[in-house]
Amino acid sequence: MAKLLTPDICVIGAGSGGLSVAAAAAAFGVDVVLIEKGKMGGDCLNYGCVPSKALLAAGKAAKQGQGSAAFGIHAGAAEISFSEANDHVRSVIAAIEPHDSQERFEGLGVTVLREHGQFTSPDCVSAGDHEIKARRFVIAAGSSALVPPIPGLDEVPYLINETLFNLRETPEHLGIIGGGPIGLEMAQAHRRLGAKVTVFEAQTALGKDDPELAGIVLDALKDEGIEILQETAVERVEKTGDGIAVTARNEAGDTVTQTVSHLLVATGRAPNVDSLGLEAAGVDFSKKGITVDKGLRTSNRKIYAIGDIAGGLQFTHVAGYQAGLVIRSILFRLPVSMDNDQVPWVTYTSPELGHVGLSEAAARDRFGDKVKVLTADYSGNDRAQAEAVTTGRLKLIAGPGGRLLGAEIVGAQAGEIINLLSLALSKKLKMKDLAGFIAPYPTLGELVRRAAISYYADMPKSGWLRFGIGILRKFG
Numbered sequence: 001m002a003k004l005l006t007p008d009i010c011v012i013g014a015g016s017g018g019l020s021v022a023a024a025a026a027a028f029g030v031d032v033v034l035i036e037k038g039k040m041g042g043d044c045l046n047y048g049c050v051p052s053k054a055l056l057a058a059g060k061a062a063k064q065g066q067g068s069a070a071f072g073i074h075a076g077a078a079e080i081s082f083s084e085a086n087d088h089v090r091s092v093i094a095a096i097e098p099h100d101s102q103e104r105f106e107g108l109g110v111t112v113l114r115e116h117g118q119f120t121s122p123d124c125v126s127a128g129d130h131e132i133k134a135r136r137f138v139i140a141a142g143s144s145a146l147v148p149p150i151p152g153l154d155e156v157p158y159l160i161n162e163t164l165f166n167l168r169e170t171p172e173h174l175g176i177i178g179g180g181p182i183g184l185e186m187a188q189a190h191r192r193l194g195a196k197v198t199v200f201e202a203q204t205a206l207g208k209d210d211p212e213l214a215g216i217v218l219d220a221l222k223d224e225g226i227e228i229l230q231e232t233a234v235e236r237v238e239k240t241g242d243g244i245a246v247t248a249r250n251e252a253g254d255t256v257t258q259t260v261s262h263l264l265v266a267t268g269r270a271p272n273v274d275s276l277g278l279e280a281a282g283v284d285f286s287k288k289g290i291t292v293d294k295g296l297r298t299s300n301r302k303i304y305a306i307g308d309i310a311g312g313l314q315f316t317h318v319a320g321y322q323a324g325l326v327i328r329s330i331l332f333r334l335p336v337s338m339d340n341d342q343v344p345w346v347t348y349t350s351p352e353l354g355h356v357g358l359s360e361a362a363a364r365d366r367f368g369d370k371v372k373v374l375t376a377d378y379s380g381n382d383r384a385q386a387e388a389v390t391t392g393r394l395k396l397i398a399g400p401g402g403r404l405l406g407a408e409i410v411g412a413q414a415g416e417i418i419n420l421l422s423l424a425l426s427k428k429l430k431m432k433d434l435a436g437f438i439a440p441y442p443t444l445g446e447l448v449r450r451a452a453i454s455y456y457a458d459m460p461k462s463g464w465l466r467f468g469i470g471i472l473r474k475f476g
């Protein structure tokens, strides 16, 4: 006989989204059951953001170990231990793990079930020997690597994000299918740690970002020796005596074959909609994910869906943002509405690539010729010169009345600078605000002021202003 639990909220999935809902609800003394079938912390901690950024950091250290000609430091080739870099990855996960652990959540008062959760009816979830009937449910079951049906793939030992971080030796030649953020971040990390790397991208690499700024990242990666084959779709793979032969067709229709020692598939994500009993729950879904309204409610009003499974932008901070909205809706019954136009993202290559708000193209679609694009180059920034990080550009997208609509940035610390712009966007600031604050000198953040000030570039030439200044001068 199953044990019946009747909490206020039942959350399926203890990753970025589910943990945030559970922690916030528990902080208000609300009874929560949290169900997790795999590792606490989900993708981000175990197979995603955390290990990938830790490996990128190891790659950065390897690069710095070679010295810098700009500073007159000639250290030569660094001696790299891939297994020790992997130890670093493991230790970073271990350092963060307690924060997401079952013990911590039980300490907060959450009932944690380490089981597979599945709806058996519109108001009941079964998990191991428990049945949970809650006032509200939140599905935060995430996504998995989407593996395309490429002939031969099933017969070769390919890697995905869940297995990549188990490698203990430098791959001799890493082939990567997919030139999105996963593919390119991992291309640079492995290249810097000594691997030969080839990326096969069916369309445009970093295709979700500003094409001009993404091009600057691609050039930097190519300069480091990464081969990036764009408009080159992989058609088949097969095991050979030397490794894995990857055969692709390029835009010109030519066949390209490369034999790699390891193959990473990074071709996007598939929402984990299977075996959740969504049909039994009356929750509509498609292969893009669970269908939700702006308030993250599913077709069953008692059930919400957040994070990667909700079919929108797939980032940890989006899952966290959505968790906050759902908490407001469930606990305080406040009307909430998701606003994707405010969401920032960063690709953590060197140089970093950051985005927030509307892209130039989206802004022009909405506001036509009322849009102004203001730029500032890293080469014109004194701190960038001092640090020899002069490759980079900031773009502010200004709309009617000089309101900030969006920003794109490529260059050192782009991910940090985008924070300021994300705040500016959420507070509906205008170019006058971004031009008017005091930025400490010399900082990369001055790029924001520099670009915003250029909004007023024509002002000194204004006849009316010059006339006014002339009049005022007459008063002594």
Ligand SMILES: Cc1cc2nc3c(=O)[nH]c(=O)nc-3n(C[C@H](O)[C@H](O)[C@H](O)COP(=O)(O)OP(=O)(O)OC[C@H]3O[C@@H](n4cnc5c(N)ncnc54)[C@H](O)[C@@H]3O)c2cc1C
Pocket: 012, 013, 014, 015, 016, 017, 018, 035, 036, 037, 038, 039, 040, 041, 042, 043, 044, 047, 048, 049, 050, 052, 053, 115, 116, 117, 118, 140, 141, 142, 143, 161, 182, 272, 275, 276, 306, 307, 308, 309, 314, 315, 316, 317, 318, 319
């Ligand atoms: C390599 C990589 C790098 C990334 N880097 C970044 C980054 O730098 N910044 C960023 O913002 N985002 C990054 N992401 C994306 C980020 O990891 C995801 O957007 C985020 O983890 C989504 O959170 P979530 O809560 O929706 O899902 P998850 O964190 O995946 O959690 C879902 C959880 O649900 C559990 N689950 C699934 N089904 C069931 C079930 N039936 N019963 C019980 N439990 C279940 C799973 O085991 C999992 O633990 C990266 C992703 C990858 C793959």
Ligand SMILES: NC(=O)c1ccc[n+]([C@@H]2O[C@H](COP(=O)([O-])OP(=O)(O)OC[C@H]3O[C@@H](n4cnc5c(N)ncnc54)[C@H](O)[C@@H]3O)[C@@H](O)[C@H]2O)c1
Pocket: 148, 150, 177, 178, 179, 180, 181, 182, 183, 185, 200, 201, 202, 203, 204, 205, 206, 207, 208, 232, 233, 234, 266, 267, 268, 269, 313, 314, 315, 345, 346, 347, 348
């Ligand atoms: N820094 C970050 O925040 C970060 C880092 C990594 C991942 N993520 C998240 O994870 C998501 C998934 O990342 P991703 O890079 O796997 O997905 P993606 O969808 O962004 O990129 C996948 C790429 O693979 C290409 N592709 C698909 N099939 C192909 C084929 N047969 N041959 C060659 N190329 C093919 C696509 O054209 C696309 O460019 C991202 O959208 C992002 O939301 C975020």
